[in-house]
Amino acid sequence: MDWKPDFSSETPLYIQIKDFITNKISLGEWAVGTKIPSQRALAELFNVNRSTVVSALNDLMAEGLLEGNTKGGTKVINNTWNLLAASPPPDWSSYVQAGTYYPNQPAIQHINRAEFQEGIIRLGTGELSPDLLPSEQMKQIFEKLSAKPFSLGYEEPKGNRHLREQVVEYLRDLHIQTSPSNILIVSGALQGLQLISMGLLPRGASILLEKPSYLYSVHVFQSNAMKLIGVPMDVEGIQTSLISRYKKGYNASLLYTIPSFHNPTGCLMPESRRQELMKVCADEGLPIIEDDVYRELWFDDPPPLPLKARDPNALVLYLGSLSKSLSPGLRIGWVVAPEPVIERLADIKMQFDYGSSSLSQRAAAEWMESGLYQQHVTQIREHLKRKRDLTLQLLNTYFLGIATWSVPSGGFYIWIRLTVDVPMQMLFDRAYKAGILLNPGSIYDRNAGSFLRISYAYAKMHELEWGISKLADLVKEISISAV
């Protein structure tokens, strides 16, 4: 909301506020059933005293437009037009609750909103900082695009042909042999997961995955009545010795894994573990989703070859994306899979959104074909490595004795465990008040209440410095007062 009362006007502030709210209600922007922001939030938004807000709300309650409840919440219960209508207007809140798709976890809803607040320091964000995104080179790409014939129509079901050819070339370097007909272009790897969930699995299916995992942070599978079954990890990744037991115990249909620079732990699965994983899944006939979106972001050595590069039995559905290494805003990723799978997923994608943005697809193809993508990634590796080093140094300075963590060899994340007693919700709230946004571990594993996902990708150097030292202060404060 951008509106503020006019402080120079002769109309009293509370009347201006009352009129503003009445207007929002009568336009249907705040439909009947809407819970309006708290008095405190409104006072902040409008830059007025809380008592001014209270006066406005009291009037609106008296007029029968709003209703307060004992918990201090206020709801729209009527609008000026209703009095004329024969029956009550739709109760949108009940519609919102009826939908089958799960809402985001409250912590994530909070984070999604807060991320766009100005000045906030984002210590957990899974995204490169804006200054690492190649805005200048993107202009070159625009220039190249404007020199080429350009079609603006719907694209082929599997995605722009030229982009798929570029992806084939790119994958060849990773020792994945495939062809354009085995590739589906998606609007980010997340959409690939969504399509797999709706296209390949029945309701009630079980999916094995690392615990903790990124996949717990979205409801792609759960919203289709599927179950996520977490398998414990060790320093090398998912414990392959447990898979056979879990597969049988839960009648699992798929295994989801992030072998390279796991989100949130940063873990890199070594060659030997990859071989074991492929063997046990081949023995069990258990297909794999390999989520490889962080692969390019290695610091000293490239990670071992993807699982998909050693997949004679076509066990692996492979996911890649430009989001982490180039630009999340492009919304371009890919699925590599056997042809009947790709055809099924492409058919659903046509019913979802008729394909990804052709602008983005052509820009992506241009990045890959021109070699600018590889150049860019080389630079990003260096930058990220420097930010990782700084972050580790800061942790060593401020967190020694109150937390433990491991050292990632690529990707965005450090998974740190607080070894002192700190209620995470309290830490999150205090940090938020101090202008720091955190990603609590419980987002990625309900039982990881003492963990935090720290990301060195988004925050600037000085933000990392200030933020991590401030965070350590908060941890110490809270843990002392808790004793």
Added chain:
Amino acid sequence: MDWKPDFSSETPLYIQIKDFITNKISLGEWAVGTKIPSQRALAELFNVNRSTVVSALNDLMAEGLLEGNTKGGTKVINNTWNLLAASPPPDWSSYVQAGTYYPNQPAIQHINRAEFQEGIIRLGTGELSPDLLPSEQMKQIFEKLSAKPFSLGYEEPKGNRHLREQVVEYLRDLHIQTSPSNILIVSGALQGLQLISMGLLPRGASILLEKPSYLYSVHVFQSNAMKLIGVPMDVEGIQTSLISRYKKGYNASLLYTIPSFHNPTGCLMPESRRQELMKVCADEGLPIIEDDVYRELWFDDPPPLPLKARDPNALVLYLGSLSKSLSPGLRIGWVVAPEPVIERLADIKMQFDYGSSSLSQRAAAEWMESGLYQQHVTQIREHLKRKRDLTLQLLNTYFLGIATWSVPSGGFYIWIRLTVDVPMQMLFDRAYKAGILLNPGSIYDRNAGSFLRISYAYAKMHELEWGISKLADLVKEISISAV
């Protein structure tokens, strides 16, 4: 498949083909369970005699890689690696069948594939022809974009702020008063429908809609176990006198309508019918999805104001899109709705694909802000009108006495009913052989077997001329031979 055998090589053609297929199988591109193309299709693809293909396939069957069935279909049943594996590889075909999302209707799958065949005349396609898409002006937009600061990160949950502001301005001209917080940017109107289906309705819900309707051509609601209940139309659109009865009889949760230049009938709902519709829905407390993607494409007079422009009770969820008037490849549309609804849908969109392409969003904002969009639409109206006129003239020349149709005052479509007896599948196949792609009416209403959706939007003038006269020939041929 781009591969062709090397006709100058000393290796016999059937061996080359055998090697090619073996390779595809062992790479997992044709995984176990894949139904491979028919002998005839392979012969065409490879440019060889069918007997050459048969030799190759026979060898592969003898080696245990393929299996034929009595209907002439051939399936991959094994691969060279399997013999080593402890258990059989995943049967991807059974995965494909297990998924909950409905596949496209076979006719649509066929159309989706055939649309990208070179030289085919598309008489039913719901898309502007490439020469009506503003490729040149798009270059100007690229130039403007490359002169501006450009962020490549994930966008806000509701979509790029600046674009939402432009949409607010744009909607003001349609007498829809709203604000950026009541708008969600989506990857086309289709995605808006998908989000509504998953976000606002329980499994088992019923949706009223015009019969026929575009909505029957996708499985957005049915895949969530919802039912579409068709309400008959007359020349003014959905028959409002029936709504109350249908609502009660089916306990309907929503009504979906395309009041302006309905797909597939071309029907324009006049002012009086709009008022009746709003009245009956207000009386019944029945919310409406207003799909207004064709609004801009009027020929003589603009259509009456949207339902959303007269919506004091916040009954209407409004859908708009740039696909039909500017570029489908942009994949940009919008939902306008009460705030709790928009927040719910935005939250799901974040779990679907983390928002639409920021490239597309910024390009869309630029189109709207610069005024180029309105200029472009003015031109499109003229072009389309000319194509409509030509098409009507052609129908009058060739279809008089064998079909009836109505005259659309905007949009893309003429809904024609064949008055002679013609099995539609046969007509579709014959037309396809002659290089013409049709959209049979049954896609939009199972009982509309004698209808065709003719679109004058995609085919070029000379294609319309040749295509429609050829189509009339085919209709006459088939109907005579049927007698």
